[in-house]
Amino acid sequence: MAIAEAHLSAKYNRPSHEIVDHFTYVFASDGDLMEGVTSEACSLAGHLGLGKLIVLYDDNRISLAGATSLTFTEDAGKRFKAYGWHVLHVENGNDVSAIDSALKKAKRETSRPSIIFIRTTIGYGAPHKQGTFEAHGSPLGAEELLAAKKALGWPTEGAFLIPDDVLAFYRKSMDRGRSRENKWKRSFKKYGAEYSDLSAEFLRIMKGDLPEGWEAKLPAYPDGSKDVATRKASETVMQSLAPVLPELMGGSADLNPSTFTWLKGFGDFQKPDGPGDRQGAVGAEWNYAGRNIHFGVREHAMGAIASGMAIHGGFIPYTATFLTFSDYMRPPMRLAALMGLRVIYVFTHDSIGLGEDGPTHQPIEQVMNLRAVPNMTVIRPADAGEAVEAWKAALLKDDGPTALIFTRQNLPVLNRSELSPASGLQRGGYILWESAAGKPDVILIGTGSEVPIALEAGRKLSSEGLRVRVVSLPSWRMFDHQSSEYRNYVLPPDVRVRVAVEAGIKLGWEHYVGIDGAVVGMDSFGASAPYKVLYEKFGITAEHVAQAARARFQL
């Protein structure tokens, strides 16, 4: 709760009794120090001066496949100093008092994160395997284990022996923890008596509940609203929610002016005595009470930090970058899905619709690839109205992450007096429009910026005499979790003339259109041109969708 408490205490100028003991400890290995995500996170931690972060580095010079002298001979201590860290060394990892003393020093250093290099021997005591990579990934085996016990003067009987004095020591530590917890609770009770609103808010946030009435703050996009990119609609949602959801905190990987994912007026999360040039600051406070995190060009660390914040509690973390760059942060997103964390990933520039930046920046397979992650909710809204609903769904989804997929380009705000309301998004997919009630001849399915294309194709086909249904399907996962009655109502099993349109990879869409349907989408990477040219060039057009439907209807 360190940050939540620090937040409260900074915001309300309250001293927090227990903050002093609220550290975050990391146990790191040689492999961890080699991975790029560590460099990203540690450079940022140094920049932010996170004095309550303490890394214990198990410096045993052996990784899974061999000695680190094969791969990793940099001066890591110097590297961490370059990041602005406090670097400590313990020469003998079996010297508990030396580790204890280093930890005490690390705790006393409050303006920089600390890393303690602890020299150890892997498989210590195992006479034939210690110091070798054979002690890394495989069990020692019965014989070597016995030899190790003998070498260490440890009783050879009993696979899992806990000596009485060790047990007593650990039990005492439980008592100590209990007493500290009680002390904290008494202190918090006193605080609550004096500041009942703040204490209730703190408890609500730590529980992960949303405040009453938050949904009333969501913006509306009435008929006749002018065209707007869903990334801009998302910005409006975020500004509306920021004051009522103090737990909403995050930022982008150096893309605020493009992703529009700032919380304006809610400060920059920075070391209070940070440097002078504040170009790009969101504004207001510049300290640890700031709710806007500048992650830098570090997508992988951004994803991992968001997971850490969600695990800690007290936050609804969000991240933001271009959808293509979601590839950089797949590992932490997968872990968030596996752990069931409420993290909101905002991804903008969601298709070839981003235009001139070209194929390196144009996502093709990314939306489908996110859909393939178990427990990851992906939502690609069709207009500003659905964008509002998408944010709502993401906030309500408290047992797993949500990826919100927004356009760079402007989209029409769908005329809801002629179409179903955007709240249909809460069921994942819904009948947006149909030319006539009852069983359709043709079903057109679209997501995001391709829903207007499906609508146009539908109206064209209807004018040709076909009974057409247009389905907006912003979230596969949410739709597939509906009852089979609802799903069969939206997509009647015996209507097989189905065309899906999405400016992404076609793979996967047969889930809804089957072998007999058609998918209007991408088979290749994109190209660099204005977005309307690209939609024409790649055939993602209403005429193409209508043709595909006609061809199938005539079969």
Add this chain to the structure above:
Amino acid sequence: MAIAEAHLSAKYNRPSHEIVDHFTYVFASDGDLMEGVTSEACSLAGHLGLGKLIVLYDDNRISLAGATSLTFTEDAGKRFKAYGWHVLHVENGNDVSAIDSALKKAKRETSRPSIIFIRTTIGYGAPHKQGTFEAHGSPLGAEELLAAKKALGWPTEGAFLIPDDVLAFYRKSMDRGRSRENKWKRSFKKYGAEYSDLSAEFLRIMKGDLPEGWEAKLPAYPDGSKDVATRKASETVMQSLAPVLPELMGGSADLNPSTFTWLKGFGDFQKPDGPGDRQGAVGAEWNYAGRNIHFGVREHAMGAIASGMAIHGGFIPYTATFLTFSDYMRPPMRLAALMGLRVIYVFTHDSIGLGEDGPTHQPIEQVMNLRAVPNMTVIRPADAGEAVEAWKAALLKDDGPTALIFTRQNLPVLNRSELSPASGLQRGGYILWESAAGKPDVILIGTGSEVPIALEAGRKLSSEGLRVRVVSLPSWRMFDHQSSEYRNYVLPPDVRVRVAVEAGIKLGWEHYVGIDGAVVGMDSFGASAPYKVLYEKFGITAEHVAQAARARFQL
């Protein structure tokens, strides 16, 4: 050609005349220095002492969204020194002679890579936008451009003016290049006269052709061969090809003892005077002629380095790690697909079949996600015979990358006297077995370790009187590129009782089984248990496949 030449010159003790000028230059920005992949690659480059790598760092302290003082205040020079780099500074990026002199120093330093920190002003000369992030991602605009031209004393007429003296200077540089190229060619011709075999091999390798007769070296797995994991079969292929394909070069991300992707007897790619503890070395030479690269726990850099080697030419690079960790290297794999590079990605431990390491290590969505990348060939062979064919296909695929997906667990070597030959893999998918010729009642489709399950289910259903066809479908991309005749022959369009089985995410499989078929696969993350228990628990069994087919046949 530096490495190819260095290889030739080291291997055959030939001085190479032009090596001295063969440097690799990198233009890097603030963002590049923040990204984790840079840390991984630069730590490794320092370890390897790559003296021919020169980075020019455009140190302008502005990134897309603001000043680097918001995010990136580490002492980057010190960081690179910690990596073992030669660090140079140019205080004024407009001082061409200072840059030239730094480049000369960098070239003279041959035992360490060099980075030149060049202080610049972004948008230099634009009176209102220089030094601001507004000069990063957006055009200056007509007015500011005009003002910049005036401020710099540049003619305001003509959008793209190239002064005559500049043109003359560049033209001269073309002449210089031509003359150097001719000198190199003469020198190479002399070399070829003396060493015709070596020169022919060099030209063949640089062209990307494979040597005559290479396929004859591939191992065979006759009927009766004992069970073997496809990762082990892959190891056998690699050892067989290593002597005939000197261009095959690569390694793993600290996983050689698990991925079995070494080229035994072909040396470790290392700085010749490297450190003492060589645990994990593949053996033979320890210098720049070594063909085994130890990437360390750096998957992202591994993927990027492999792309660089392929672009350079002279290599068929391969990488290796566990399939789950493919998530760490998606960006470079995507670029390799976009650029059409022949890179071979070996991924082992390909499903819940890896067992006890549990859900963090068990790939679920990874195979499907790789299939979704345009121009990426994914091959998941069913047995040792198909593993040999998979390697063959990967080597023959010279206009795009291939991901080879191998098991950790042993698999039976399929009895090819009763089944179709493994060479069917070259068509992506093939009829492995059918209970009777002609139109089947039921088609069962499997990949990799689930093909034996499909076969068992097929035999069970056949014994119940159904006409069953079992299709092995190791590569979707290769199969989808076959003629429609062949595809319809393997999967007759009117046979709709189809069941696919794969120990991965179900999403996508409707491409082959449609809405009316069934997919036996995963909907969730895995779990930690012995692999046979997991297959039972998650229902990936022959009985389950047979049941799904029966249920559909009765409809």
